[in-house]
Amino acid sequence: MRIVLVGPPGAGKGTQAAFLAKNLSIPHISTGDLFRANISQGTELGKKAKSYMDAGQLVPDEVTIGMAKDRMEQPDAVNGFLLDGFPRNVSQAEALDVALQADDVKLDAVLDLEVPEDEVVKRIAGRRICRNDSAHVFHVEYKQPKTEGVCDVCGGELYQRDDDQEETVRKRLEVYHTQTEPIIGYYQAQGLVKTISALGKVDEVTAKAMEALGR
Ligand code: ADP
Numbered sequence: 713m714r715i716v717l718v719g720p721p722g723a724g725k726g727t728q729a730a731f732l733a734k735n736l737s738i739p740h741i742s743t744g745d746l747f748r749a750n751i752s753q754g755t756e757l758g759k760k761a762k763s764y765m766d767a768g769q770l771v772p773d774e775v776t777i778g779m780a781k782d783r784m785e786q787p788d789a790v791n792g793f794l795l796d797g798f799p800r801n802v803s804q805a806e807a808l809d810v811a812l813q814a815d816d817v818k819l820d821a822v823l824d825l826e827v828p829e830d831e832v833v834k835r836i837a838g839r840r841i842c843r844n845d846s847a848h849v850f851h852v853e854y855k856q857p858k859t860e861g862v863c864d865v866c867g868g869e870l871y872q873r874d875d876d877q878e879e880t881v882r883k884r885l886e887v888y889h890t891q892t893e894p895i896i897g898y899y900q901a902q903g904l905v906k907t908i909s910a911l912g913k914v915d916e917v918t919a920k921a922m923e924a925l926g927r
Contacts, residue, residue: 713738713792714817715925716799716808716904718896719825721884722832722839723910724917728825729796730847731918736927738792741783743776743800745846748873750779766874768883770800770891777807784811801891805898821925822899825910825917829885836881844868 713736717725726742733740747765750758757779761771770776780798783789799805812818827835835851842848842863850857850870857864875884899905906924910917 713794713820713925714812715793715820716795716822716899717797717825718822718892719910720827720829720832720888720892721881722836723825723827724835724914725796725825726846727849727914728910728917728921729794731914732921732925733794735918735922736792736794736925738794739786739788740796740847741780741789741793741798742796742846743780743798744796746779746783747771748846766880768875768880768887770887773801773803773807776800777804780804780808781811799895802894802898805895819899819902819904821906822896822904823921823924824896824905824907826907827910831911832885833878833881836876837878839876840870840872842866842868842870 715732715736715738717729717732719725726744729740729742747758747761751762751765752758757775760775764771776798780795784793799808835854838852838854840850840852840857840861842850842865844863844866845868848863848865848868849855850863857870861870862868863870874880896905908917908920908924
């Protein structure tokens with residue numbers, strides 16, 4: 713299956729994507745994770761991306777589209793993938809369509825995670841993620857690790873992403889509304905959008921998502 717996950721920052725895209733990718737045996741491709749990996753490795757691409765990310769802005773398409781396409785061309789993604797955080801504006805969605813058409817394949821679904829705005833700010837401001845694996849996500853109130861600052865899963869150090877500070881979160885939400893939300897209409901025109909509520913327990917949301925995908 714080829715799936716795109718959309719939803720505001722803090723909707724739980726990364727958390728859901730990890731479970732869904734495992735259930736569906738397809739790779740989870742997160743452009744945010746790819747950027748963060750480049751930043752921690754000190755690559756040129758990472759240097760370009762960092763200032764945009766810290767300001768809550770989108771990284772320019774010239775950088776993002778090439779990086780996403782390179783990842784989608786890896787052998788593990790031949791039979792499908794779950795895209796998380798890409799496309800994030802209409803021109804990225806158009807570039808993705810062109811790339812898929814060139815391979816003579818199509819998207820199967822666009823899963824839209826809905827969550828109220830005040831909930832989003834609470835979720836993100838308290839979010840802590842593991843340095844070893846961004847799928848290991850905790851929250852200072854809702855999902856406390858057994859030992860403060862330490863990942864329950866692998867013992868890695870928990871940290872707050874630079875772009876999870878409240879002011880940057882508000883900017884990211886604004887960018888989501890103005891630039892990313894229009895892709896929902898773009899995909900509705902192709903009949904691909906399945907909308908589910910992202911409120912509730914993680915496994916309940918995963919179950920709703922699997923049902924929406926017809927699995
Ligand atoms: P979230 O979904 O919580 O906002 P991500 O990890 O997906 O977090 O993205 C973090 C940041 O990485 C974004 O605010 C943006 O700066 C950058 N980014 C990720 N994906 C893209 C993309 N497709 N296009 C442009 N910038 C992106």
